[in-house]
Amino acid sequence: xxxxxxxxxxxxxxxxxxxxxxxxxxxxxxxxxxxxxxxxxxxxxxxxxxxxxxxxxxxxxxxxxxxxxxxxxxxxx
Numbered sequence: 001x002x003x004x005x006x007x008x009x010x011x012x013x014x015x016x017x018x019x020x021x022x023x024x025x026x027x028x029x030x031x032x033x034x035x036x037x038x039x040x041x042x043x044x045x046x047x048x049x050x051x052x053x054x055x056x057x058x059x060x061x062x063x064x065x066x067x068x069x070x071x072x073x074x075x076x077x
Contacts, residue, residue: 008072020073027062035059 011019038056046052 008069013073016069016073020069023066023069027066031059031062035063 008016008019034055038052038059041052046056
């Protein structure tokens with residue numbers, strides 16, 4: 001996966017920790033209620049509801065980028 005923002009690699013470890021904290025606060029808190037709601041949804045509903053499938057893809061996409069920033073911060077901090 002290519003970095004969401006290539007300039008993140010040029011940040012100092014302290015700045016990268018700040019970015020990680022901001023991303024976790026904003027993005028994880030934003031998608032967690034949806035993620036929990038989707039976990040309660042019966043699997044069969046995903047086969048016939050395009051909205052549920054798209055919501056699941058959106059949550060996965062956000063979390064993919066959160067994990068990317070966590071990994072960058074862990075590797076530099």
